[in-house]
Amino acid sequence: MRTRTAVLVESGRETPYADSRPLEIQELDLEPPGPGELLVRIKAAGLCHSDLSVINGSRVRPLPMALGHEAAGEVVETGEGTEFEVGDHVVLAFVPACGHCDRCVGGRPALCGPGAAANGAGTLLSGAKRFVAPDGTRPNHHLGVSAFSEYTVISSRSAVKVDRDLPSDIAALFGCAVLTGAGAALYSAAITPGDTVAVFGLGGVGLAALLAAKAAGASTLIAVDVVDHKRALAESLGATHTVPGGPDAVDQIKDITNGGPEKVIDTTGVVPVLEQAYAATRAGGTTVTVGLPAPGTPLSIPALSLVAEEKTLRGSYLGSCVPRRDVPRFIDMYRAGTLPVDALLSDHLKLDDINGAFDRLHTGEAIRQIITF
Ligand SMILES: NC(=O)c1ccc[n+]([C@@H]2O[C@H](COP(=O)([O-])OP(=O)(O)OC[C@H]3O[C@@H](n4cnc5c(N)ncnc54)[C@H](O)[C@@H]3O)[C@@H](O)[C@H]2O)c1
Ligand SMILES: [Zn+2]
Ligand SMILES: [Zn+2]
Incomplete structure (x- = not known):
């Protein structure tokens, strides 16, 4: 299938990014999900400073890269052997947890060894790259998520099922900002x-x-x-x-x-x-x-x-959280009014406005800006 995706083509370009345009909106092919993978329609994606650190070059990642790691979406196709169904609403976590390594088994999936290796290499947990550019090259995945895209393929180990009635722009926040910040306060500290x-x-x-x-x-x-x-x-x-x-x-x-x-x-x-x-x-x-x-x-x-x-x-990485335990837990706190995370959401925008939005994160003007699709 085809998807419009923001691809970081070069890091370290000058600001303002609205002029230097390090992120290009490209029409890519997206291969179907392999075993243990999901095709997800992204509904909302947040801009985090960790994206900005790849754009400005302070975090070196393999390029070109389909950027973004904080998102909520809907499963539209499942690969073999996942516990998800078409139509499930999911929040994506930025460490795919293999479930088998010593850290996963020890209850610390944020530190998953194979997950960290895949994230460092710019691949999915399986080692695959599912985006294909018109020239046949394969852009890298960002933290197994690649959120700034109409559609993405992820490992099912990156996904947490959430209730369908939670608005997507709020749900996206739980994938990084809330897991990381609330987890740091409640678990790490x-x-x-x-x-x-x-x-x-x-x-x-x-x-x-x-x-x-x-x-x-x-x-x-x-x-x-x-x-x-x-x-x-x-x-x-x-x-x-x-x-x-x-x-x-x-x-x-x-x-x-x-x-x-x-x-x-x-x-x-x-x-x-x-x-x-x-x-x-x-x-x-x-x-x-x-x-x-x-x-x-x-x-x-x-x-x-x-x-x-x-x-x-x-x-504290990923708030020392266990995403499948803590995304639902923090959503329950949000619903109960004890964690009013909607206050983090400063702006809604469209994918084509992404470069200027990173200028507003860089200057400190914006808090969480959410792209809706
Ligand atoms: N550990 C993890 O799992 C994890 C996950 C997500 C983000 N991060 C990192 O956490 C950090 C925060 O991410 P974010 O998206 O909230 O970034 P952000 O840019 O929205 O927030 C950083 C804040 O720090 C403030 N700041 C800068 N210099 C300061 C100073 N001298 N004194 C006081 N405040 C100052 C800025 O004004 C800004 O409000 C980034 O480094 C990001 O890469 C880590
Ligand atoms: Zn983040
Ligand atoms: Zn693991």
Whole structure:
């Protein structure tokens, strides 16, 4: 079948992307799903900073690549041996979990070995590439999803079945921003009632973390960002304090909490900010980092403080979530009103407007922009 798909043809082009157009909308052939795969009609796809990091070259991926990894859609064809049916509504998770490796069996599918290898190689879990360009070459898949496309083929291990009555633009958010942010707060940071918390970075991921921290009963909840309107939004969503980012942030946060919050989550992807997040964390507390800086960027923290202040620094990939458990769980929280993630959705747009939309993510103007098909 044919599909219109946004393909990243080159990374590192100059901004504004609306002019340099690193993403081309191409007419591609899409092969039918192989065993264990699904053909999905994408209904909504979100723009995440992890896409932007591939576009600006800080995350090197094989190109050309059919980009995008946060989506909701409908199954239109099933390959052999899947547990899905035509018509199922699905949210796509950006790590296909094989179900067999030691990490999957150990309950940590976000760290699936074969899933990570396929994602790194730009293939599906099977090793296949299903998009075919007019010249016969095969664009790479992005994180097994390739969301910026009318249709995509995915491993069924990337899919989570969801209720049909959930609007697609909301459902898409659960695939990355909510799994990552809420998971970081509830699982990686394990926020419990009464905890003092700070969240650095108030994009889609950081705001999801903030909402989940509030749902978990954080007492003091400090929202940190350099962008004024994001701090204002965070306040309306339950932040008890806001702090502008910058060199004074650590002192301000320590003043508010009389020595630092017990749990600090960094979602900026900026290493000096992670160093601030660690410095702001209270003795005995935990710093969780979700941001994805360029590989090879070193982190500098005083080693003694890990021991003498018993601090914990931990990473969080896919929010340490189990997508098939946690997408439904977080959707239930959304429906109950405790995780109002519709607040993350700043704009709706069409596939042809994708380059300019990445300019708005780059400048910090937008939060979660959703392409609808
Ligand atoms: N670990 C994972 O599984 C995972 C999943 C998704 C995204 N990510 C990463 O998480 C990060 C956040 O993603 P997003 O889509 O929410 O990005 P985003 O660009 O929407 O949000 C980042 C926020 O950080 C703020 N910021 C930048 N510099 C700052 C500073 N000095 N002080 C305070 N705030 C500052 C920006 O203004 C922005 O609001 C990215 O690095 C992304 O690649 C990780
Ligand atoms: Zn993402
Ligand atoms: Zn696995």
